[in-house]
Amino acid sequence: MDFRFDIIVEYFPFFMEGMGLTILMSVVGVLMGCILGFFIALGKMSPILIVRLPFIWYINFLRGTPLLVQLFLFHYAVLPTLLGSTTPVISVMVTLSLNSSAYVAEIFRAGLQSIDKGQAEAAHSLGMNKFQVMRHVLLPQAFKRSIPPLGNEFIVLLKDSSLGAMIAAQELLYWGRAASGQYLRVWEPYLMVALVYLVLTLSLTYLLNYLERRFDVK
Amino acid sequence: MISVKHLKKSFGDLEVLKDINVDIGQKEVVVVIGPSGSGKSTFLRCLNLIESITNGTVSIDGVELTDKKVDINKLRAEVGMVFQQFNLFPHKTVLENITLPIVTVKKESKQDAEKKAKDLLQKVGLLDKADAYPESLSGGQKQRVAIARALGMEPKVMLFDEPTSALDPEMVGEVLGVMKQLAEEGMTMVVVTHEMGFAKEVGDCVIFMDEGYVVEEKEPKQLFENPQHERTKAFLSKIL
Ligand SMILES: Nc1ncnc2c1ncn2[C@@H]1O[C@H](COP(=O)(O)OP(=O)(O)OP(=O)(O)O)[C@@H](O)[C@H]1O
Numbered sequence: 128m129d130f131r132f133d134i135i136v137e138y139f140p141f142f143m144e145g146m147g148l149t150i151l152m153s154v155v156g157v158l159m160g161c162i163l164g165f166f167i168a169l170g171k172m173s174p175i176l177i178v179r180l181p182f183i184w185y186i187n188f189l190r191g192t193p194l195l196v197q198l199f200l201f202h203y204a205v206l207p208t209l210l211g212s213t214t215p216v217i218s219v220m221v222t223l224s225l226n227s228s229a230y231v232a233e234i235f236r237a238g239l240q241s242i243d244k245g246q247a248e249a250a251h252s253l254g255m256n257k258f259q260v261m262r263h264v265l266l267p268q269a270f271k272r273s274i275p276p277l278g279n280e281f282i283v284l285l286k287d288s289s290l291g292a293m294i295a296a297q298e299l300l301y302w303g304r305a306a307s308g309q310y311l312r313v314w315e316p317y318l319m320v321a322l323v324y325l326v327l328t329l330s331l332t333y334l335l336n337y338l339e340r341r342f343d344v345k
Numbered sequence: 346m347i348s349v350k351h352l353k354k355s356f357g358d359l360e361v362l363k364d365i366n367v368d369i370g371q372k373e374v375v376v377v378i379g380p381s382g383s384g385k386s387t388f389l390r391c392l393n394l395i396e397s398i399t400n401g402t403v404s405i406d407g408v409e410l411t412d413k414k415v416d417i418n419k420l421r422a423e424v425g426m427v428f429q430q431f432n433l434f435p436h437k438t439v440l441e442n443i444t445l446p447i448v449t450v451k452k453e454s455k456q457d458a459e460k461k462a463k464d465l466l467q468k469v470g471l472l473d474k475a476d477a478y479p480e481s482l483s484g485g486q487k488q489r490v491a492i493a494r495a496l497g498m499e500p501k502v503m504l505f506d507e508p509t510s511a512l513d514p515e516m517v518g519e520v521l522g523v524m525k526q527l528a529e530e531g532m533t534m535v536v537v538t539h540e541m542g543f544a545k546e547v548g549d550c551v552i553f554m555d556e557g558y559v560v561e562e563k564e565p566k567q568l569f570e571n572p573q574h575e576r577t578k579a580f581l582s583k584i585l
Pocket residue numbers: 356359361379380381382383384385386387388
């Protein structure tokens with residue numbers, strides 16, 4: 128079997144461009160996911176059932192339906208209705224943000240609930256109010272415990288952003304499909320795309336391990 | 346200083362405190378003893394509203410705890426509490442454990458808080474551990490830091506819930522020593538403990554609790570040597 132490196136060489140700039148967009152969409156997704164997820168976690172921990180309920184179902188929906196279905200729903204239905212129009216990149220970023228917010232919310236909630244009750248009690252007994260207890264005692268500890276699962280979530284998100292190709296967001300897999308379509312070759316483009324994803328996820332894994340070690344030292 | 350009248354506390358259907366009446370004067374050291382599950386911790390936790398009061402009244406230094414208008418956080422700052430499990434903040438250094446509430450609650454400057462924290466560490470004999478993290482301390486050292494942290498708020502009353510029960514025997518003395526010193530300086534203290542030596546030496550009054558009631562309340566010597574109630578006798582015979 129011949130392997131046509133010239134296809135890879137020709138498409139290399141596009142793969143790099145696609146990789147940039149893949150990274151951008153995942154970073155936006157994970158950052159927005161963290162911000163939203165934090166508030167959703169707080170909402171889901173509310174002692175009042177009526178307050179809790181919408182958050183529970185928000186999480187149920189986003190974790191219980193396929194990401195591709197959510198992407199189609201947002202791209203073709205929700206966003207055009209809400210905003211009038213949308214672009215593939217915006218749709219992917221919104222969908223990834225919301226989807227990861229549900230997972231991140233559960234990560235934060237587990238992190239917060241794993242903190243010994245004595246911590247909040249001690250802080251309250253010193254006269255700290257709820258906000259101060261959260262800010263100075265619970266969140267720093269919960270965040271530290273959340274780093275490993277957040278890292279996993281980031282890696283999942285990075286790979287899932289490839290679904291953007293289904294609505295023609297010009298990320299990494301999109302260019303793989305483009306190359307494949309132009310030259311009617313399947314091995315070169317898809318192996319190349321897989322390789323770039325692998326480099327990205329492995330680099331991220333190393334980075335996260337480094338961060339975990341750093342934070343463990345306190 | 347502390348006046349408890351008809352205090353009742355229930356968890357759902359379970360009534361844990363059933364009509365507690367206690368008066369504690371300024372500078373008094375009250376030791377609370379009683380079998381497991383008798384409600385000692387719950388009683389203590391009601392005194393700083395970590396547990397809500399179901400019924401009855403508690404007033405501390407003239408402040409009615411059940412009053413809707415009472416500033417709970419201000420009250421808690423004035424009532425220090427020391428826990429069996431220390432509950433130091435593991436992500437903060439020893440010094441930061443003490444300065445955090447001083448800066449956030451009392452709104453003092455960082456410099457003032459650090460100076461105060463160092464004085465307190467000196468007092469409990471741990472100035473050299475200021476920059477250590479709690480995990481590197483022994484149990485006795487952790488508890489002394491916890492006491493220093495509570496003292497940083499300049500409380501009017503200190504509550505101790507079995508402060509030495511989680512310690513190895515050889516470390517009990519150092520913690521009791523700090524508590525004894527506090528008592529001598531005139532701190533009003535309520536101490537749940539099984540350390541009868543401490544009760545006899547430092548306590549002004551011992552309260553024996555059983556099944557949510559105060560069964561007997563006397564000077565330590567009298568209570569230990571001449572208990573009046575059968576249940577007190579039975580309990581003392583088991584632990585002495
Ligand atoms: N948050 C809670 N919810 C339900 N029941 C509780 C709660 N806290 C305490 N109890 C119950 O209240 C009773 C008294 O508990 P408490 O901790 O005050 O006893 P104690 O005298 O301190 O015992 P010990 O010597 O074991 O510490 C126990 O039966 C306990 O199970």
